[in-house]
Each structure stands twice: as C-alpha cells, then as structure tokens.
Amino acid sequence: MxxxxxxxxxxxxxxxxxxxxxxxxxxxxxxxxxxxxxxxxxxxxxxxxxxxxxxxxxxxxxxxxxxPKAKAAxxxxxxxxxxxxxxxxxxxxxxxxxxxxxxxxxxxxxxxxxxxxxxxxxxxxxxxxxxxxxxxxxxxxxxxxxxxxxxxxxxxxxxxxxxxxxxxxxxxxxxxxxxxxxxxxxxxxxxxxxxxxxxxxxxxxxxxxxxxxxxxxxxxxxxxxxxxxxxxxxxxxxxxxxGASILMKDGFSFQGVEIDVMGGSFGRKQVSTQVGMQSGPAAIYFAGQKIMDDGYRDFSDADLERMYTDLGFRGSAVEMHFNLTWAGSSAGVVAASPEELLNLGWERTFTSPQTTDLELLMPSINASVKATDTLTFSGLAYYRRYRSNLIDGNVLEGEECGEVLAENPGATTEADFNADNVCSEELENNEIQQLRDLDGNPIDGDAAGGEPFGVIDRINQKAESWGGSVQAVEKSDLFGFKNQFLFGASYDRGSVRYGTSSEIGTIGPRFVVDGSGIILGGPDDFIGRDVDVQTEYVGVYFTNTLDLTDQLAVTVGGRYNYAAIDMVDLTGEFDGITRDHSFERFNPSVGATYEFMPGISLYAGYSEANRAPTPAELACANPENPCPIESFLTDDPPLEQVVSDTWEAGLRGRMKSFDGSQRFDWGVGLFRTQNTDDILFVSAAQTGRGYFFNAGDTLRQGVEAGMRYSNSVWSLYAGYSYVSATFETANEFQSPAHPLGTPCVGDPDTSCINVSPGDNIPGIPAHRIKAGFDYWVTDRWKVGADLVAASGQYHLGDEANLLQQVGGYTRVDVSTSYQLTDNVQIYGFVNNIFDQRYGLFGTLFEADEAPTDPVGPGFEFTNPRSIVPAPPVAAYGGVKVTF
Structure with missing residues (x-):
C-alpha cells in the first residue's frame, strides 16, 4: 500500500x-x-x-x-x-x-x-x-x-x-x-x-x-x-x-527540482520529475516517470511507471544510503512480422495478443567506512521482487482430426476419435493425438472457435532474490609504488515460481487470437508447467593496479564464481525437469597501460569469464522434446557452462585546454573474444518450438573507435565498430522454415542446415557507425543531429548464411531546444527524419503452415523471412522547468 x-x-x-x-x-x-x-x-x-x-x-x-539551474550555466x-x-x-x-x-x-x-x-x-x-x-x-x-x-x-x-x-x-x-x-x-x-x-x-x-x-x-x-x-x-x-555499471543519483550529486513534460507521435505522453536537496550531513533524492505510448504497430501500446528514491547520510568517516526502485511496465511486445505482411502495412503484426506486464520492487542499503586515509570498507544488501506476466497469442499446431487423418492415412487413432475434434499435427508413435481439456475430454472444433486454430499461452514468473557484497579498497603505496588493491565477495540467492497455461481459440482478422475459455490439458506438449527454481551464486574477487612508473601501470585480478541451480517439477508430469546443477570456475585477468605521451596511453589485456546456463536453458535442452518458444519447460539434459577468453589492445587519448573550455577524447582498439561451449537456441521440427544446446566454439572479434570534442559552442562525437561474429565449430542445425534445408542426418523427416566454421552468427550486424553534433546558434538556442547506421544481419534460422540478409540502415535524428528563461526550456526532436523503413531483427517462419484467412481471399505466404520493423518518422516536443 x-x-x-x-x-x-x-x-x-x-x-x-x-x-x-x-x-x-x-x-x-x-x-x-x-x-x-x-x-x-x-x-x-x-x-x-x-x-x-x-x-x-x-x-x-x-x-x-x-x-539544473540555468543561471550558473x-x-x-x-x-x-x-x-x-x-x-x-x-x-x-x-x-x-x-x-x-x-x-x-x-x-x-x-x-x-x-x-x-x-x-x-x-x-x-x-x-x-x-x-x-x-x-x-x-x-x-x-x-x-x-x-x-x-x-x-x-x-x-x-x-x-x-x-x-x-x-x-x-x-x-x-x-x-x-x-x-x-x-x-x-x-x-x-x-x-x-x-x-x-x-x-x-x-x-x-x-x-x-x-x-x-x-x-x-x-x-x-x-x-x-x-x-x-x-x-x-x-x-x-x-x-x-559489464555495465549503472550509478544512480542522490541528494549530494543533484540538488534542485526538475519537471519535464513531453508529447508527440503515436500518442506519446510522458512526465518526468526529479528533486534533490541536502541539509548538512543528510540528503534526499526522488525521481519519477510516467510514460504512455500507443505504439507504431498494431497492439503495441505501452504504459510505464517508475520511481527511484535515495536517502543519504555523510559523516566524517562514514557514508550510508538507503534507496528504493519501484517500476511497473506494460508493453505490447508484438515480435516479427512476415515481410509480405508488412508490404500491406508497416503497422501489421502476426498473431496477438502479445503483451508483457512487469513489476519490480527493489530496496537496498549501502555504506562505506573510511578506516584510514588509504583504506575504505564498503558493503551493500538488497532485496528484489520481480513479477512477469506474458500473454502470447500464436498459431496452434493443430487442426480438425479428420484433416490430420487424411494427411496421415496410415496412422492409428484413439478409441474416442472424432473427425470434428481438434488434433495435434504431430503424431506420437504414429498415433493421432486429440487435444484435451483439463478434465481429459476431447475438444470439439466448433467449441474451440473453428479453424484456423490459435492458442493463447500465459507465462508467469514470480521471482524473489536477495543478497549483498562486502569490499575493501587499500590505496597505500606498495614497495614505494602507487597501488590500489581491491578485494571483495558477493552472495546472491534467488527463488522463482514459473507457471504456464494454454487456451485454445481461433485466429481472426489481423491475426488476433480469440480465446475460447478452454484450457488445454493434453497431450504432453500442451500441458501447463509449474516449476520451482532455487539459485545460489557466490563470488570472491580481487584486482590490483600497481604504478611501476609514472607512465606504466599493471593490473592483475580474478574472480571465483560458484553457481547452484535446483529445479523441481510441481505438476508430477515432467520428472525430467527435476534436477540439481552446479558450476564453478576461477577467471583471471592481466593487463597493462603505458602513457607514452601526456594524455595518450597504450593498453593491452587478457581476461577470462564464464556464464552458467540459466534455469530457462537447462529446462529446455532436449531436442527430442523441444519447448514452445517463450513458453514451456520440458526436459533437463545437462548443458556445459560457457567460458570466454578475451584479448584486446588499443590507444586512448584525453586532452583538455588550460581553461577547461575545450576537451578532446578519443580511442581505438582491437578485441578478440572466443567462447567455448557456447549455448545457442535453435528451432525444432515442430512449428513454434525450439531448444538450447552447446554449439561448440564461437568467435567475436573486431575493431572499435570513438572520439568526442567539445567547446563552448560545439559538441561533436563519432564512433565506429566492426564486429565479426562467427561459428568456429561445424554443426548441423535444425531449421524447419529454411527453404534450402535438407533432411537431417539420422532424422530424414526433419529439415536441417549445415553450419561451417566462419559462418556468421545471425542477428549481429558487422558494421556500426554513429556520429552527431550539438551547436549553440545563440546563447539560448541549440540545434543538433545524430546518425546511427548498421550493416545487414542474417535471419535467425539462417545460421548457414544462405538467404538474403535483413538490410542495413541509416537513421538520422534532429533536435533543437530554446531557453525561454533561466528556468524554462522548450525543446523538440524528430526521430528517423527521412522515414527510412528497415528491420531491426529477422527470423524465419514456416510460410506454408501460416494461416492466410486473416489477410483475405487469394493471399498466400511464399517468403519465409520476417522482420521486426523499425519505428517510422516520429516527432516530439516538450517543456522542461528547473528551479
């Protein structure tokens, strides 16, 4: 309350x-x-x-x-x-x-x-x-x-x-x-x-x-x-x-009041506020946001509320903060649409409803104690409560039993077989399986709403986690050299209750699934899941940075990770889910920097890291019993943890004029990260299903460069990166939607593609370019522009790189602001000003299995490629008040 x-x-x-x-x-x-x-x-x-x-x-x-006070500026x-x-x-x-x-x-x-x-x-x-x-x-x-x-x-x-x-x-x-x-x-x-x-x-x-x-x-x-x-x-x-470290504001770092109100395209309405104040050793900070947006695609509206508050105390040697994050997010997550459908309208979606409701509550407390001039102890403790409710409308892998029998004339049938009932398209030991409700009764096709049949999957997570960390930082000299030694430990405990259910229905206009109210209770692929997950993560780590000279610094470090994941099936139907897993590893790192000119440094380093399989991956790793995507857990074969080895080297420079009015920062570097036993998700023979598996080695390597310059009138930046992401182990991938697939080895009824070392990993564009500027036309009026460009990427399901890519793109945004008074600013910006139409992600779907009635008579899907369309041109404007 x-x-x-x-x-x-x-x-x-x-x-x-x-x-x-x-x-x-x-x-x-x-x-x-x-x-x-x-x-x-x-x-x-x-x-x-x-x-x-x-x-x-x-x-x-x-x-x-x-x-925020403009007078100072x-x-x-x-x-x-x-x-x-x-x-x-x-x-x-x-x-x-x-x-x-x-x-x-x-x-x-x-x-x-x-x-x-x-x-x-x-x-x-x-x-x-x-x-x-x-x-x-x-x-x-x-x-x-x-x-x-x-x-x-x-x-x-x-x-x-x-x-x-x-x-x-x-x-x-x-x-x-x-x-x-x-x-x-x-x-x-x-x-x-x-x-x-x-x-x-x-x-x-x-x-x-x-x-x-x-x-x-x-x-x-x-x-x-x-x-x-x-x-x-x-x-x-x-x-x-x-790694990414997000530091939040507090009343010591932000003081004043800011209110920002904005609106614009696609029904966008948002209000942001933040307040910070300090009184002696105490400070308080509060931030809140309310955002509503209708979305640029059908059924893609969003409603977000989020807040953060911090209460801090600072003494002569002790500082303590209590903070609280609360957020609620409801978003239409409408996924990829067939390219042929988007040709009819950029807003079109393929199967809905698809909504995700999230809620988060996270209080935490942290403190530091300055024990000596060089030694500081710090610690934190937190509690995190997370709720996720997903409603996902999909095409059902089912049709009237008479049609299934006609397609499989040699199949056997159940004793209570009825041609008007709904049956699974997949046979079990050459027997046609009727879909049943929770009481075990066959489901009549008319009661389900008639063909084409759809299903509404509901996936719920209730997660709680808690833990903390302690850390010591010592900055005293070591053998006469400047040195920083950091040592710490962390503990995280998690508990998740994961449940699913599926409601049969019919697919109507715009591919909206209209539920019938009948919850599926069989066969096994459609039975709801109820899984209890317990996790425990322990880490002990250190780093040490030693200045051997005024120019040369050497850093060594490492971390021991231990992860335990225990899962229990609470339905009694899927014993394969119940299993305990544990993973452990020590990951070292070493590197050095050398400042060979004032403000210009050379760096090089090597490091290792690991990723334990997640509960979702562990419980969906059986190719013989794949999971409906984003939905069910099925079985629990073991997966190996992923281990990465990273090498990198580069140059960076940081320069500033004497009066501080000009600054130039730049950097260029090479990197190479190889994953061993990488875990990937692939599609299964059954429509809408897939599984996780260890795919051998993968490699990400390339170059990245960036620079930023600013003075009292201009602020400019530019960046470029090249990322070559490739498979390094030959593999056979199931890809039932691939038009060039061939029968799998040992399973001629399933379509596969063969991946060779050097093939590109889907979904990762190789070239990334960004640049932009802000220019103060007058002392109150600013204009700016930003450019983001990316090269093409392969569709998920085309790991062999045999099909046309999702096209690359260039997006340009422009913005302006004007300071009406010292306390009031008006602003506006336009995203994608040239209204470029491009995809942000691509995947394959089984075009010959997709229903066409929702589109209209005579329509057929022939292209298996689908993409998530990027937002079209959109304009926004707002007012910001500070005092």
Whole structure:
C-alpha cells in the first residue's frame, strides 16, 4: 500500500566529422594525478568525507552534478552546464607552462569523475581508477546524454555514444529493445544468450530465471552515468562480453527540482520529475516517470511507471544510503512480422495478443567506512521482487482430426476419435493425438472457435532474490609504488515460481487470437508447467593496479564464481525437469597501460569469464522434446557452462585546454573474444518450438573507435565498430522454415542446415557507425543531429548464411531546444527524419503452415523471412522547468 501511495503522489507531482581546431589542446593535457587519489567511495559513488585530505595533499572539492539551474550555466557556459552558453569564436588558449602541466589539482568527487568518463569502476561496487590506467575498452554515458532533449530510452543513448553498441528488437517494443555490445546481448527476451552483466548501484539486475535485463524498469532520469567496460571478470557471471555499471543519483550529486513534460507521435505522453536537496550531513533524492505510448504497430501500446528514491547520510568517516526502485511496465511486445505482411502495412503484426506486464520492487542499503586515509570498507544488501506476466497469442499446431487423418492415412487413432475434434499435427508413435481439456475430454472444433486454430499461452514468473557484497579498497603505496588493491565477495540467492497455461481459440482478422475459455490439458506438449527454481551464486574477487612508473601501470585480478541451480517439477508430469546443477570456475585477468605521451596511453589485456546456463536453458535442452518458444519447460539434459577468453589492445587519448573550455577524447582498439561451449537456441521440427544446446566454439572479434570534442559552442562525437561474429565449430542445425534445408542426418523427416566454421552468427550486424553534433546558434538556442547506421544481419534460422540478409540502415535524428528563461526550456526532436523503413531483427517462419484467412481471399505466404520493423518518422516536443 505504501508503495502505491508513493507512486501516485510522485506521478501526480510531477554527424559531422571531428576537426581538431587547435594544437594548444595537446599542450593543455590534463594529468591523471588529479583523480588518482580520489576520496573513498560508497556504492553511490560519493566521497564519504567532503573536504577531508586525501593522498593528493589537497582538500577534496565537492562537485554537484546535473545542477539544473540555468543561471550558473549563463554565468559560466562550460561543457558540463550548457543551458545558456555564450556563442563566441573558439580561441586557442595560451600554452601551459611546464610546471602547470605537472602540478596536481584538487580531486573531484567520484560521481563527477565517472560521469565525465575520467574514472572507471573496477568492480560493480566501485573501486575506481583513472581511465588511463584501465587495460581494456571502456565507455561512459552521462545523465545528460541519456536525457538529451526529453528522450527516456536508456538503450538509445548507449547505442549513440558507445561505439560497440547497436540495438536489436526481437520483441517489437521501443522500450524493450535489446542491447548488443560487441556481439553479446543484454535484453529482455528469454532465449537470447545474455553476455553482459549489468549492475545498478552494485546490485546485479540480470533477472534470476533467464539472466535477462529489463531496461524499461530503470528510471532513466535517476541515472547519473552508465559505464560499459570489457575484459573484467570481477563483474561475475555473464560478463563474457563485458559489464555495465549503472550509478544512480542522490541528494549530494543533484540538488534542485526538475519537471519535464513531453508529447508527440503515436500518442506519446510522458512526465518526468526529479528533486534533490541536502541539509548538512543528510540528503534526499526522488525521481519519477510516467510514460504512455500507443505504439507504431498494431497492439503495441505501452504504459510505464517508475520511481527511484535515495536517502543519504555523510559523516566524517562514514557514508550510508538507503534507496528504493519501484517500476511497473506494460508493453505490447508484438515480435516479427512476415515481410509480405508488412508490404500491406508497416503497422501489421502476426498473431496477438502479445503483451508483457512487469513489476519490480527493489530496496537496498549501502555504506562505506573510511578506516584510514588509504583504506575504505564498503558493503551493500538488497532485496528484489520481480513479477512477469506474458500473454502470447500464436498459431496452434493443430487442426480438425479428420484433416490430420487424411494427411496421415496410415496412422492409428484413439478409441474416442472424432473427425470434428481438434488434433495435434504431430503424431506420437504414429498415433493421432486429440487435444484435451483439463478434465481429459476431447475438444470439439466448433467449441474451440473453428479453424484456423490459435492458442493463447500465459507465462508467469514470480521471482524473489536477495543478497549483498562486502569490499575493501587499500590505496597505500606498495614497495614505494602507487597501488590500489581491491578485494571483495558477493552472495546472491534467488527463488522463482514459473507457471504456464494454454487456451485454445481461433485466429481472426489481423491475426488476433480469440480465446475460447478452454484450457488445454493434453497431450504432453500442451500441458501447463509449474516449476520451482532455487539459485545460489557466490563470488570472491580481487584486482590490483600497481604504478611501476609514472607512465606504466599493471593490473592483475580474478574472480571465483560458484553457481547452484535446483529445479523441481510441481505438476508430477515432467520428472525430467527435476534436477540439481552446479558450476564453478576461477577467471583471471592481466593487463597493462603505458602513457607514452601526456594524455595518450597504450593498453593491452587478457581476461577470462564464464556464464552458467540459466534455469530457462537447462529446462529446455532436449531436442527430442523441444519447448514452445517463450513458453514451456520440458526436459533437463545437462548443458556445459560457457567460458570466454578475451584479448584486446588499443590507444586512448584525453586532452583538455588550460581553461577547461575545450576537451578532446578519443580511442581505438582491437578485441578478440572466443567462447567455448557456447549455448545457442535453435528451432525444432515442430512449428513454434525450439531448444538450447552447446554449439561448440564461437568467435567475436573486431575493431572499435570513438572520439568526442567539445567547446563552448560545439559538441561533436563519432564512433565506429566492426564486429565479426562467427561459428568456429561445424554443426548441423535444425531449421524447419529454411527453404534450402535438407533432411537431417539420422532424422530424414526433419529439415536441417549445415553450419561451417566462419559462418556468421545471425542477428549481429558487422558494421556500426554513429556520429552527431550539438551547436549553440545563440546563447539560448541549440540545434543538433545524430546518425546511427548498421550493416545487414542474417535471419535467425539462417545460421548457414544462405538467404538474403535483413538490410542495413541509416537513421538520422534532429533536435533543437530554446531557453525561454533561466528556468524554462522548450525543446523538440524528430526521430528517423527521412522515414527510412528497415528491420531491426529477422527470423524465419514456416510460410506454408501460416494461416492466410486473416489477410483475405487469394493471399498466400511464399517468403519465409520476417522482420521486426523499425519505428517510422516520429516527432516530439516538450517543456522542461528547473528551479
């Protein structure tokens, strides 16, 4: 009740090519010692002692981030506060004298250092080091980038500003897109391998059942920054591709009030509010968002409510925070549509309803204690309650029994066989199986609604998890060398109750399944599931960064992971599900950085990581008894854990003019990650079913580069990445919808394709390009544009790369804002201004099995390719008030 009251109170209140303009920037390079000896941090990234001396022999300076008051920006139009910059020609600063370059400056707060991309969290709980000392790829997206001109989709900001990130959309919802980083996923669709470990304030938010990441449950206006980094096993399970650390705001880092109201295309209406204040050693912060959208496709409306609050206390040596995240999300996740259907209308969908309702409650508490000038202890504890209810309308693999008998004249029938009843299209030991209700009675075709038959699957998850971590960071010198040693341990416990049921119905116009009210009770493939899942994850980790010289830093680290997954079938019908699993592994890492010129560093590193099979994968790994996609669990053959080996090397540079008005950051790197025993999902012979299996080795390798320049008038960025994602082990994949499939070895009735080493993994575009700029026309008027482009990708089901790809695309967004007063800003933006029509994800479907009556007389499906269409051109506008 109290959370509903808080929720309702909250919501009612509330590119261009980069040109390097001056060589003087190189002379004004900012040195790392300014942030090497940062204050000890808590989970919220704040300095526990404001003004206490640190190893830099200078008092700490408290920096307030995201201060919304425009007056400050007007007085000093710096890059961080661009509300009202003064338009003026760029003037090259005077060269810095040598002593100015080497002089230490006062350290900034950890939160500010992270948001600026100057500091990198070595663990999910913090332990930041200067970015120039991190031996791997790293990118940071700040709050300003995420909320640029009213946008609230966190994934979209990551796509624009992180070179290795591109978005795919297997579900068909703008708010629930999946993030792909270097060919590894982090998204909300069960069945897609999750290769990025994601943390919010140090709490792992990969959900218990399938390790999925629900980006739509994170209040985007409460995010201080997101750091995505590679090659760090300290981030634990799923960090085979990388880790993501999300730091939330608090009342120490944000002070004031902001109200943002926006509306636009497809019925978009949203309100965002945030409030922060500090009184002496105490601070409070609150953020809330309410978003409604009708969607650009049929039945794709969305309704989101989310809030975050933090209560913090800061003393002379202790800092503590209590925070609470609550979110509710209802979204039409309408998946891929046949290309032939989209030719009739970009909004068309194939089978519905398809809606997903999520609810999250997560309180947590974290604290840090500065035991000495160099030693800091920190810890956190959390509880997470997650609910997921999915309604999924599909084509039923059934038809009237008389038709099944006509197609299989040699088959046997059951004793109570009736030609007018509904039967499964799949035979069991050459016997035709009648569909039955929960009482065991055959289902009459007319009672089910008549052909074409459909089914409404309902999939429910109730998950609870809790746990915590403890960590120590020691920054004292080691043998006379600067050093940071981090040691920690984490424990996570999860409990899931997973249940399903299926209601037979008929498919009507627009492929909407109209339920009959009859719940299926047989045969086995249609019986509902009731599974209890218990998980236990333990991790012990360390990292050590040693400065052997002022230029050379060496980092070593590692983590021991233990995972136990116990599953019990509660129906008594599927004994194969009941089984206990355990996995363990130690993953090492080693790397070095060398600053061979002021502000320019070379890095190289090697790391290992592992991913334990999820409960969803373990319970759907039998090719003889495949699972309906996104639906049932069936059997429990063992799967091996995935192990990755990553090598990477690169250059990065960070330069700033003496007066701070100009800054240039850039980086280029090579990476190579090989997965052993990679777990993949493939389609089965039965329509709409599939299973997981260990597919041998896979490889992701390539190059990524990015740069960002800013002064008082311009802000420009560009990024490029090439990702070659390939199979490295020859395999036979079942692919019943593939038009070039051939009979499988040992199973001539099933269609297969043969995958060879070097074939591309579907769903991963090789080339990713992004660029953009913001330009202050006057001291109050800003204009900008962003470009995102990607090359083609193969359809899921075409692992042998035999068919035409989903086409590449180029999307251009434009934006503008105007500061009416010091406290009021109006803004607008247009996404996909050229109205490009392209697909974000593709899969194959059995065209000859799909019903055509919902389309109209004479229509036939001949093309097995289907895609998730990208949003068309859309315009939005809003007002932001700060005080």
């Amino acid at each position: 109290i959370f509903n009251i808080l929720r309702h109170c909250a919501f009612s209140t509330g590119i261009a090519l980069l040109l390097w303009p001056t060589l003087a920037l190189a002379q004004g390079t900012e040195q790392q010692p300014a942030t090497t000896d940062t204050p000890a941090t808590t989970q919220n990234g704040q300095a526990p002692v404001s003004g206490e001396p640190t190893g830099a022999d200078l008092p700490a300076v408290e920096v307030i981030q995201d201060q 007007k007085a000093a139009p710096k890059q961080k506060q661009k509300a009202t910059p003064v338009a003026q020609p760029v003037v090259s600063p005077e060269p810095l004298p040598p002593e100015a370059v080497s002089s230490p400056s006062a350290p900034v707060s950890t939160a500010a250092g992270r948001a600026n991309g100057d500091l990198v969290p070595m663990s999910p709980s913090g332990g930041e080091i200067p970015v120039g000392k991190y031996p791997g790829g790293v990118s940071t997206v700040s709050s300003t980038m995420i909320l640029d001109n009213g946008r609230v989709e966190t994934q979209d900001a990551l796509q624009k500003h992180v070179p290795g990130v591109i978005l795919m959309d297997a579900g068909g919802s703008t708010f629930r897109t999946q993030l792909d980083y270097r060919g590894f996923g982090a998204g909300s669709i069960t069945g897609f391998p999750q290769g990025v470990a994601v943390y919010q304030n140090g709490v792992r938010i990969n959900e218990v059942f399938g390790d999925v990441v629900n980006w739509d449950l994170i209040p985007s206006n409460a995010i201080s920054d997101i750091t995505i980094l590679s090659g760090n096993p300290v981030y634990g399970l799923n960090a085979i591709g990388g």
